[in-house]
Amino acid sequence: MLSKKTKYGLKAIVYIARQECNTPVQIATIAESESISLKYLESILLTLRKSGFLGSKRGKGGGYYLLKNAKDIKVSSLMRILEGPIAMVPCVSLNFYEKCDDCPDENACAVHNLMLEVRDSTLHIFNNKSLADLIS
Amino acid sequence: MLSKKTKYGLKAIVYIARQECNTPVQIATIAESESISLKYLESILLTLRKSGFLGSKRGKGGGYYLLKNAKDIKVSSLMRILEGPIAMVPCVSLNFYEKCDDCPDENACAVHNLMLEVRDSTLHIFNNKSLADLIS
DNA sequence: CTATTTCCCTATCGGATTAGTAGGCTAATA
DNA sequence: TATTAGCCTACTAATCCGATAGGGAAATAG
Numbered sequence: 001m002l003s004k005k006t007k008y009g010l011k012a013i014v015y016i017a018r019q020e021c022n023t024p025v026q027i028a029t030i031a032e033s034e035s036i037s038l039k040y041l042e043s044i045l046l047t048l049r050k051s052g053f054l055g056s057k058r059g060k061g062g063g064y065y066l067l068k069n070a071k072d073i074k075v076s077s078l079m080r081i082l083e084g085p086i087a088m089v090p091c092v093s094l095n096f097y098e099k100c101d102d103c104p105d106e107n108a109c110a111v112h113n114l115m116l117e118v119r120d121s122t123l124h125i126f127n128n129k130s131l132a133d134l135i136s
Numbered sequence: 137m138l139s140k141k142t143k144y145g146l147k148a149i150v151y152i153a154r155q156e157c158n159t160p161v162q163i164a165t166i167a168e169s170e171s172i173s174l175k176y177l178e179s180i181l182l183t184l185r186k187s188g189f190l191g192s193k194r195g196k197g198g199g200y201y202l203l204k205n206a207k208d209i210k211v212s213s214l215m216r217i218l219e220g221p222i223a224m225v226p227c228v229s230l231n232f233y234e235k236c237d238d239c240p241d242e243n244a245c246a247v248h249n250l251m252l253e254v255r256d257s258t259l260h261i262f263n264n265k266s267l268a269d270l271i272s
Numbered sequence: 273c274t275a276t277t278t279c280c281c282t283a284t285c286g287g288a289t290t291a292g293t294a295g296g297c298t299a300a301t302a
Numbered sequence: 303t304a305t306t307a308g309c310c311t312a313c314t315a316a317t318c319c320g321a322t323a324g325g326g327a328a329a330t331a332g
Contacts, residue, residue, distance in 0.1 A: 059300030102171035195329030
């Protein structure tokens with residue numbers, strides 16, 4: 001299940017990406033428009049900024065803006081920052097790999113192989129979609 | 137993230153499906169072989185029985201056995217019983233649909249459309265895979 | 273008939289995570 | 303100097319998950 005953090009984060013960055021001329025958008029504007037708790041959204045945008053997706057400007061007329069072209073932001077990288085692993089099981093994760101305690105042989109594990117297939121197909125979607133694709 | 141319940145449940149039913157002549161398998165046997173807490177596994181197998189996948193036999197020589205041919209048990213139906221919705225977001229779920237509180241227009245929601253695509257590809261895998269496919 | 277085996281069922285619990293809140297701080301601008 | 307708007311840390315309520323406890327009931331063996 002997708003966390004609200006991810007859902008809110010995606011909606012917010014899509015909102016920001018829709019601005020013309022990359023004008024900074026205030027947190028409060030997004031929060032109101034997307035019905036997201038302001039303080040919670042604040043922390044989400046903070047992590048998106050610390051991850052290098054967004055820049056920020058303080059004081060009057062401030063807000064958040066994209067640091068890169070929307071075409072160059074892959075959905076998969078957004079998902080990894082917001083949600084964490086894309087795989088449903090750590091033992092098939094590329095970026096968050098972890099061995100199972102049980103399961104002596106991964107290749108013989110039915111769950112492993114099934115989830116490997118799911119991860120591939122999901123990743124294929126996320127890797128081939130950019131923020132720009134989400135806007136329209 | 138896949139819950140342990142699902143992981144254990146899948147491993148267990150795969151174990152049961154591997155038996156020759158559909159001989160009943162005891163909970164304890166599976167628990168030991170797959171390193172699963174016995175009591176926890178007990179409750180998982182109970183739900184699989186109540187959902188019509190497994191039959192049970194009590195007393196000596198008892199245990200769990202498949203009620204249908206492994207070919208006729210789709211992974212998607214197992215997933216729905218064990219894990220719940222296959223979709224990452226309720227608003228794109230076929231069997232567990234729920235409208236978002238926020239989001240006035242689903243078709244205009246970037247997250248909705250993205251997750252719709254993911255659900256389709258995941259479901260495609262789960263629908264076209266049976267328990268028999270997991271065994272080998 | 274009795275003992276043993278094995279599944280049946282309900283209740284409970286600790287720990288982790290999530291979503292959200294509070295509140296003060298700091299930089300930029302007017 | 304006042305105001306605006308993001309920065310940052312800490313805290314909390316609620317929920318869920320994985321696991322545990324413990325007795326009950328049916329089937330079988332002897």
